[in-house]
Amino acid sequence: RMRAALAPCLAAAAVPSPHLPIALGPRSMSAALRFDGRVVLVTGAGGGLGRAYALAFAERGASVVVNDLGGDSKGHGKSSSAADQVVEEIRAKGGKAVANYDSVEAGEKLVRAALETFGRIDIVINNAGILRDRSFARISDEDWDIIHRVHLKGSFLVTRAAWNHMKNQKFGRIIMTSSAAGIYGNFGQANYSAAKLGLLGLSNTLSVEGRKYNIHSNTIAPTAGSRLTQTIMPQDLVDAFKPEYVAPLVLWLCHERCQENGSLFEVGAGWIGKLRWERSLGSIVREKNHPMTPEAVQDKWEKICDFDNASKPRTIQESVSILNDVLSQIESEEVSTNPTSYTRSTSSGFDPSKYVGQKLPTVVYNYTHLQPILYALGVGMSTKDPDHLKFVFEGSEAFCCLPTFGVIPAQASLWDGGLSSIPGLNIDFTKLLHGEQYLELYKPLPTSGQLTSESTIADILDKGSGALILLDVHTYCGKDLLCYNQFSLFIVGAGGFGGKRTSEKAKVTVNPPNRTPDAVLSDVTTVDQAALYRLSGDWNPLHIDPGFAAFGGFQKPILHGLCSFGFAVRHVLKHFANNDVTRFKAIKVRFVKPVFPGQTLQTEMWKEGNRIHLQTKVKETGEVAIAGSYVDLTSTLDKPSAKEPIKASGLHSDLVFEEIGRRIKEVGNQLVKKVNAIFQWDITKDGETAAQWTIDLKNGSGEVYQGPAQGSADTTFTLSDQDFMEVVLGKINPQKAFFSGKLKVKGNIMLSQKLEMILKDYAKL
Numbered sequence: 045r046m047r048a049a050l051a052p053c054l055a056a057a058a059v060p061s062p063h064l065p066i067a068l069g070p071r072s073m074s075a076a077l078r079f080d081g082r083v084v085l086v087t088g089a090g091g092g093l094g095r096a097y098a099l100a101f102a103e104r105g106a107s108v109v110v111n112d113l114g115g116d117s118k119g120h121g122k123s124s125s126a127a128d129q130v131v132e133e134i135r136a137k138g139g140k141a142v143a144n145y146d147s148v149e150a151g152e153k154l155v156r157a158a159l160e161t162f163g164r165i166d167i168v169i170n171n172a173g174i175l176r177d178r179s180f181a182r183i184s185d186e187d188w189d190i191i192h193r194v195h196l197k198g199s200f201l202v203t204r205a206a207w208n209h210m211k212n213q214k215f216g217r218i219i220m221t222s223s224a225a226g227i228y229g230n231f232g233q234a235n236y237s238a239a240k241l242g243l244l245g246l247s248n249t250l251s252v253e254g255r256k257y258n259i260h261s262n263t264i265a266p267t268a269g270s271r272l273t274q275t276i277m278p279q280d281l282v283d284a285f286k287p288e289y290v291a292p293l294v295l296w297l298c299h300e301r302c303q304e305n306g307s308l309f310e311v312g313a314g315w316i317g318k319l320r321w322e323r324s325l326g327s328i329v330r331e332k333n334h335p336m337t338p339e340a341v342q343d344k345w346e347k348i349c350d351f352d353n354a355s356k357p358r359t360i361q362e363s364v365s366i367l368n369d370v371l372s373q374i375e376s377e378e379v380s381t382n383p384t385s386y387t388r389s390t391s392s393g394f395d396p397s398k399y400v401g402q403k404l405p406t407v408v409y410n411y412t413h414l415q416p417i418l419y420a421l422g423v424g425m426s427t428k429d430p431d432h433l434k435f436v437f438e439g440s441e442a443f444c445c446l447p448t449f450g451v452i453p454a455q456a457s458l459w460d461g462g463l464s465s466i467p468g469l470n471i472d473f474t475k476l477l478h479g480e481q482y483l484e485l486y487k488p489l490p491t492s493g494q495l496t497s498e499s500t501i502a503d504i505l506d507k508g509s510g511a512l513i514l515l516d517v518h519t520y521c522g523k524d525l526l527c528y529n530q531f532s533l534f535i536v537g538a539g540g541f542g543g544k545r546t547s548e549k550a551k552v553t554v555n556p557p558n559r560t561p562d563a564v565l566s567d568v569t570t571v572d573q574a575a576l577y578r579l580s581g582d583w584n585p586l587h588i589d590p591g592f593a594a595f596g597g598f599q600k601p602i603l604h605g606l607c608s609f610g611f612a613v614r615h616v617l618k619h620f621a622n623n624d625v626t627r628f629k630a631i632k633v634r635f636v637k638p639v640f641p642g643q644t645l646q647t648e649m650w651k652e653g654n655r656i657h658l659q660t661k662v663k664e665t666g667e668v669a670i671a672g673s674y675v676d677l678t679s680t681l682d683k684p685s686a687k688e689p690i691k692a693s694g695l696h697s698d699l700v701f702e703e704i705g706r707r708i709k710e711v712g713n714q715l716v717k718k719v720n721a722i723f724q725w726d727i728t729k730d731g732e733t734a735a736q737w738t739i740d741l742k743n744g745s746g747e748v749y750q751g752p753a754q755g756s757a758d759t760t761f762t763l764s765d766q767d768f769m770e771v772v773l774g775k776i777n778p779q780k781a782f783f784s785g786k787l788k789v790k791g792n793i794m795l796s797q798k799l800e801m802i803l804k805d806y807a808k809l
């Protein structure tokens with residue numbers, strides 16, 4: 045009866061959508077997150093959410109300071125029993141904990157308890173809280189102050205006391221506890237909302253100041269049943285929204301492996317969502333030499349509030365970058381008088397549509413063996429590795445060009461005489477970021493010669509905070525097409541012209557599989573890596589001139605994205621292709637974070653058939669520099685000779701096996717993990733065995749070949765070509781075929797249940 049009465053209430057509460065993706069804990073493939081050796085301070089841990097955090101951290105090896113003043117939910121009184129009980133609970137389970145009964149307003153004392161008992165402080169969970177709910181007009185000074193003292197000032201004092209210790213040890217994780225009341229506003233909670241959103245601002249700045257010390261600060265807005273919510277939530281929900289459904293997010297955010305910083309999450313009932321800011325494109329409401337008026341604001345109101353093509357600024361730099369453009373647009377009187385669009389200029393403004401499809405002048409690139417060698421050194425090849433000699437010594441018998449050298453003749457199209465010279469396009473090179481790169485080789489690159497490159501502006505996209513230019517470059521040697529490049533160039537601040545956001549011409553990035561990488565290789569770049577790399581033809585001063593770098597907002601000159609790109613491909617070729625350059629087919633990369641010369645590049649690689657997914661991290665900081673990337677290799681020509689190359693035996697089933705073989709190349713690794721078996725198929729025709737096939741999902745990354753299983757099959761199936769097709773087409777199910785005697789199974793019959801995984805998609809053939 046209760047449930048029925050509460051159903052509408054539940055629907056209106058924190059349940060966000062009926063189709064949420066669910067990540068089930070027990071099914072996680074990740075290694076357990078442990079906190080051994082870490083010291084955690086949880087404020088207000090005597091009950092509710094804080095208690096759940098303290099128990100969860102202790103269970104995973106952390107030493108926990110259980111702080112709680114032990115007053116009532118309005119902040120009256122105090123007692124030691126709340127904290128003591130939680131400490132006892134932890135100790136009874138064999139965990140390490142100590143109680144502290146101070147108010148968070150005595151911040152130093154809480155941190156001292158951690159230092160004196162456990163010798164350090166790694167993680168601070170600012171959780172203590174009280175309520176003084178009143179409608180706005182009835183809030184007393186005291187109601188206002190105490191809420192701010194406990195929530196906002198308390199979190200400040202505790203965190204400040206821990207800060208220098210975190211800084212010195214170059215590790216710290218901080219959680220601020222905000223609330224949906226602050227994010228959205230809530231009746232009767234003006235004091236509380238103000239303090240709670242104040243915590244978000246505090247966390248945002250700590251995330252900026254702490255970043256370089258590996259101190260991360262994140263904010264959560266939880267929903268959980270506790271004594272605080274008991275008064276406003278029905279008991280059913282108080283029981284259903286367990287604090288244990290919030291704690292795992294807090295633990296993950298505080299783990300050393302988690303790189304999240306400066307973010308805000310809503311969490312409750314087993315669901316977690318991330319929030320961010322969205323900003324409309326807005327509108328310029330001022331004209332040169334005219335006063336700005338409220339009427340102009342009114343006139344443009346719809347445009348100001350229009351979220352089409354909205355941007356999502358993540359940093360204050362991204363946020364204010366638009367203001368410079370606004371000033372220069374007003375100054376140059378480029379503002380259109382058309383009230384629905386401010387940047388689509390009537391005269392000299394940026395109207396990209398007329399550049400799309402435009403061809404740039406052909407660029408000729410002459411080179412000798414010098415350039416490929418210089419390039420190889422630029423991307424970190426070294427005589428230290430005997431295998432590298434063929435890239436750096438023109439006298440080597442196998443002297444060859446690294447495939448990524450293919451970007452060098454093409455990039456000339458960007459500079460003088462190329463993209464930068466198109467009248468009216470006016471690219472400001474201090475605002476140019478190389479966003480993505482695609483390179484496909486059709487032939488190995490010659491080690492010297494004359495190459496010509498034809499470039500076309502494939503598309504120009506409006507990304508809100510900037511314009512994205514897709515530049516397609518085809519490079520020829522004589523008449524032979526050698527390679528194709530697509531440069532994705534992001535011009536900060538040039539967006540907002542009302543253009544489209546995506547293009548079917550864009551080569552897209554692909555996320556790596558969700559498992560630990562199959563291989564990881566790393567290489568240290570030298571302090572002079574960028575100085576060396578630029579000699580291959582990318583002369584942008586951003587990579588060498590500290591003044592220019594500072595102007596672009598970088599603390600020092602950064603490494604060329606295409607240099608890191610060269611390192612990444614070297615790693616793939618070394619690990620998966622024995623440094624055989626003829627195996628390289630194509631690469632797509634996305635540059636996400638700058639790398640500084642001298643840092644270590646660590647490439648994580650996942651093999652999926654002939655595609656090697658990759659991501660490159662800066663080892664020192666753990667930050668991902670290249671993401672969503674992959675290299676496609678050609679398949680090995682030298683297949684193991686014992687296995688016959690696939691050849692047709694004239695049966696219908698041949699096609700199916702060939703197709704299964706092709707798809708297994710794409711997803712083999714996953715199937716090998718799931719199935720882990722070798723299946724042999726004896727296909728009969730007119731009562732005789734007409735063909736034998738093996739699906740090997742046990743060894744390597746899985747494959748399909750004609751003939752009996754090498755080694756031995758786990759399960760062997762015998763059936764006619766015709767019945768096989770019926771099974772595959774879903775006309776009879778395998779069980780039926782088995783019981784009617786059409787399908788014979790030898791060996792491990794249980795494994796045949798896994799067949800469905802292999803066959804399920806093939807019914808569509």
Ligand code: NAI
Pocket residue numbers: 087088089090091092093094111112113114115116117119126146147148149170171172173174194198221222223224265266267268269270271272273
């Ligand atoms: P709770 O009342 O069970 O826990 C808060 C704890 O903080 C209490 O044990 C209390 O004794 C302690 N505390 C209060 N003032 C203190 C002080 N000056 N110094 C040290 N400890 C003090 O409540 P709950 O729900 O677990 O709240 C935890 C935090 O989550 C609070 O900051 C609250 O505002 C926040 N929150 C909770 C929501 C929920 O749905 N439960 C929703 C949004 C925010």
